[in-house]
Amino acid sequence: MPDGGAPVLDVKGLQTVFRTRSGEVHAVNSVSFQLQPGELLGVVGESGSGKSVTMMSLIGLLPSPPAEVRAGTVTFGGADLLKVREKQLRDIRGARIGFVFQDPMTSLNPVFTVGYQLAEPLRKHMGMDKAAARRRAVELLELVGIPDAARRLDDYPHQFSGGMRQRVMIAIALACEPEVLIADEPTTALDVTIQAQIIELMKELRQRLGMAVIWITHDLGVIAGIADRVMVMYGGQVVEQAPVKDLFATPQHPYTRALLQTVPHVTGARADRLNVIEGQPPVLSAPPRACPFRARCSHAFARCGQQNPPRVPVGPGHDAACFWNPETGAPRDV
Amino acid sequence: MFDAPPKKLVEVSGLKMHFPIHAGLLQRRVGEVRAVDDVSFDIFEGETLGLVGESGCGKSTCGRAILRLYDITAGSIRIDGEEIGQTSQHALRPRRPKMQMVFQDPQASLNPRMSVARIIGEPLDEHTDLSRPQKLERIYELMDAVGLNRNFANRYPHEFSGGQRQRIGIARALALNPKFIVCDEPIAALDVSIQAQVVNLLEDLQDRFGLTYLFISHDLSMVRHIADRVAVMYLGKVAELAPRDALYATPLHPYTQALLSAVPEPDPSIENRRTHIILTGDVPSPANPPQGCNFCTRCPKVMEMCHHLDPVMREVQPGHFVACHLHDPEHAKTAGQTAAPEATKSIQQGD
Numbered sequence: 001m002p003d004g005g006a007p008v009l010d011v012k013g014l015q016t017v018f019r020t021r022s023g024e025v026h027a028v029n030s031v032s033f034q035l036q037p038g039e040l041l042g043v044v045g046e047s048g049s050g051k052s053v054t055m056m057s058l059i060g061l062l063p064s065p066p067a068e069v070r071a072g073t074v075t076f077g078g079a080d081l082l083k084v085r086e087k088q089l090r091d092i093r094g095a096r097i098g099f100v101f102q103d104p105m106t107s108l109n110p111v112f113t114v115g116y117q118l119a120e121p122l123r124k125h126m127g128m129d130k131a132a133a134r135r136r137a138v139e140l141l142e143l144v145g146i147p148d149a150a151r152r153l154d155d156y157p158h159q160f161s162g163g164m165r166q167r168v169m170i171a172i173a174l175a176c177e178p179e180v181l182i183a184d185e186p187t188t189a190l191d192v193t194i195q196a197q198i199i200e201l202m203k204e205l206r207q208r209l210g211m212a213v214i215w216i217t218h219d220l221g222v223i224a225g226i227a228d229r230v231m232v233m234y235g236g237q238v239v240e241q242a243p244v245k246d247l248f249a250t251p252q253h254p255y256t257r258a259l260l261q262t263v264p265h266v267t268g269a270r271a272d273r274l275n276v277i278e279g280q281p282p283v284l285s286a287p288p289r290a291c292p293f294r295a296r297c298s299h300a301f302a303r304c305g306q307q308n309p310p311r312v313p314v315g316p317g318h319d320a321a322c323f324w325n326p327e328t329g330a331p332r333d334v
Numbered sequence: 335m336f337d338a339p340p341k342k343l344v345e346v347s348g349l350k351m352h353f354p355i356h357a358g359l360l361q362r363r364v365g366e367v368r369a370v371d372d373v374s375f376d377i378f379e380g381e382t383l384g385l386v387g388e389s390g391c392g393k394s395t396c397g398r399a400i401l402r403l404y405d406i407t408a409g410s411i412r413i414d415g416e417e418i419g420q421t422s423q424h425a426l427r428p429r430r431p432k433m434q435m436v437f438q439d440p441q442a443s444l445n446p447r448m449s450v451a452r453i454i455g456e457p458l459d460e461h462t463d464l465s466r467p468q469k470l471e472r473i474y475e476l477m478d479a480v481g482l483n484r485n486f487a488n489r490y491p492h493e494f495s496g497g498q499r500q501r502i503g504i505a506r507a508l509a510l511n512p513k514f515i516v517c518d519e520p521i522a523a524l525d526v527s528i529q530a531q532v533v534n535l536l537e538d539l540q541d542r543f544g545l546t547y548l549f550i551s552h553d554l555s556m557v558r559h560i561a562d563r564v565a566v567m568y569l570g571k572v573a574e575l576a577p578r579d580a581l582y583a584t585p586l587h588p589y590t591q592a593l594l595s596a597v598p599e600p601d602p603s604i605e606n607r608r609t610h611i612i613l614t615g616d617v618p619s620p621a622n623p624p625q626g627c628n629f630c631t632r633c634p635k636v637m638e639m640c641h642h643l644d645p646v647m648r649e650v651q652p653g654h655f656v657a658c659h660l661h662d663p664e665h666a667k668t669a670g671q672t673a674a675p676e677a678t679k680s681i682q683q684g685d
């Protein structure tokens with residue numbers, strides 16, 4: 001749980017723009033957040049809201065061009081990741097910040113064995129010799145629940161099922177015991193029974209290794225089960241941020257409130273009709289000068305079209321970027 | 335709800351769809367994928383039957399086989415009283431308008447070089463001899479029905495959002511006044527906020543036109559919302575079939591229990607109290623399914639007999655069918671089990 005001390009990762013005012021032939025795409029606009037040691041931060045938001053681009057920007061994984069990180073600071077281990085040299089960044093990515101992406105096939109190299117891909121970072125960043133790295137690789141595969149790990153070391157990625165490949169990806173990401181793990185929709189491509197296995201595994205590993213995790217997902221159920229804190233993105237911005245219980249119990253931003261109402265449940269009462277969020281996501285061709293959600297918001301009023309609402313505190317550890325106050329049903333006094 | 339007994343619009347019995355596996359230089363037949371292996375169920379007129387199960391269990395193959403997009407390996411398919419299981423593709427043609435399909439990926443299923451009007455009008459060209467103005471009028475009608483602005487008739491698919499593209503696919507499926515529509519993961523490719531729009535649209539159209547749906551999905555929460563009855567598939571077979579509320583409140587098959595318990599609830603106060611049944615291992619290959627019950631390799635309640643005896647589907651409560659030895663009165667006796675009440679209890683605890 002967050003302890004309120006120094007964050008492991010501190011992102012301030014991140015702005016990322018893509019320059020394309022048809023103009024600029026302002027994918028990430030002034031995004032700020034902190035990650036406390038050992039906490040799990042869930043990130044949710046509509047498709048295209050900037051979740052992946054935010055995380056890729058802060059660890060320098062976006063190809064430039066077309067991407068351009070225009071502003072911001074990303075403080076990690078006393079350095080600004082947006083300013084350090086490429087070599088130093090590569091070392092940090094290999095050892096201190098781990099990643100898992102949605103589709104393990106695109107991030108695992110099909111021509112190398114799983115054992116090689118596991119041992120490689122151990123030799124490079126942890127200075128292990130071949131035999132030690134191999135022993136550790138077996139341990140890691142066992143850690144993520146791959147049966148018969150020693151024998152599977154010499155298999156290639158395509159010889160594993162989708163769920164097992166995702167486990168291998170997690171093992172590689174954890175190899176050097178990173179302080180931060182960034183998982184971008186790590187279970188979206190998997191079946192629910194396999195997703196349940198991976199979530200259980202992540203809970204266990206987090207307790208054992210104590211790392212901080214950023215978990216991107218569109219599945220509010222997954223968030224409800226694993227996150228300590230949640231950040232909601234819309235139109236390239238953070239529109240709300242809260243401890244998980246508060247986000248679900250007292251959501252403040254109209255987008256969060258609408259989102260929570262559109263999803264059906266497997267238990268409890270069954271709604272006769274689903275709530276919908278009418279309209280389309282915003283076009284991100286310029287930096288936002290107004291609230292990005294106003295066109296789809298049932299509470300929008302004049303001010304929402306004149307000014308982009310700043311994030312204001314609405315409760316302990318809870319902030320929202322909205323001029324309207326759902327508690328009073330009237331504009332907020334900001 | 336019904337005055338007269340509901341009419342069976344679709345009757346599937348003993349349906350098998352096996353795909354041959356070829357290998358070697360000479361591409362000899364070395365085996366087969368039993369994608370659908372002896373499946374039987376009915377769909378009543380005006381209802382939605384949900385078909386759920388994990389990736390590769392045979393849902394799409396089942397839906398496509400029922401519409402005879404394949405020449406099936408075995409079984410009988412009756413639609414509106416007419417047997418089409420063995421009918422030739424040529425003889426099927428005049429029957430096609432009655433049964434349609436909506437696909438998962440709206441992007442891939444629409445021809446990018448055709449305007450929306452031509453896409454929606456294509457089945458009209460093929461199956462009717464309406465005049466041009468009549469056709470255009472029908473296209474506008476369909477666009478209205480699915481909530482697409484008529485002014486967009488001459489635009490191309492790439493100019494639409496995912497949700498709008500799915501509406502185009504639905505309008506095309508409706509063009510010939512079908513009775514039965516197989517919806518194969520119609521919302522899987524859409525953002526959560528758009529999914530609700532498309533599901534509401536499908537429900538409205540069902541009410542308006544008396545449509546019957548087979549709704550294929552791996553999203554168990556959404557199926558609970560849209561389906562009247564639900565069939566759960568595992569490795570080519572139906573494990574359980576029941577009215578919606580019975581299936582979600584008291585699932586009987588250990589696979590259904592695990593599947594439902596694995597779906598996380600979007601509410602931390604509920605989610606933190608739930609116990610999840612975590613299945614071990616992966617789904618076996620349909621080219622080489624296990625002996626006996628096909629779930630025996632992962633079943634938390636597996637018994638000795640499950641390894642050699644394939645359970646038959648039986649009706650254990652009115653309308654509630656399950657294929658599991660735990661619910662077979664004879665075997666339960668010999669195994670010294672009173673399984674049904676126990677299974678029911680454990681799920682209520684899990685809630």
Ligand SMILES: Nc1ncnc2c1ncn2[C@@H]1O[C@H](COP(=O)(O)OP(=O)(O)OP(=O)(O)O)[C@@H](O)[C@H]1O
Pocket residue numbers: 018020025027045046047048049050051052053054066218284
């Ligand atoms: N290479 C690129 N060129 C131009 N625009 C891009 C590029 N990559 C991403 N974008 C745009 O940046 C925005 C944010 O994209 P991002 O991938 O971060 O969304 P996301 O929140 O991760 O969505 P999803 O849930 O679909 O993964 C989108 O509008 C997207 O179209």
Ligand SMILES: Nc1ncnc2c1ncn2[C@@H]1O[C@H](COP(=O)(O)OP(=O)(O)OP(=O)(O)O)[C@@H](O)[C@H]1O
Pocket residue numbers: 353354367368369387388389390391392393394395396552620
């Ligand atoms: N044309 C084909 N030839 C050979 N095998 C096939 C063919 N179509 C499907 N299969 C196999 O049949 C099995 C069932 O596939 P199907 O697509 O019906 O599953 P599904 O339940 O729809 O899965 P998903 O949820 O991933 O869509 C799979 O093992 C698949 O690989």
Ligand SMILES: [Mg+2]
Pocket residue numbers: 051052053184
């Ligand atoms: Mg993304």
Ligand SMILES: [Mg+2]
Pocket residue numbers: 393394395
């Ligand atoms: Mg399918």
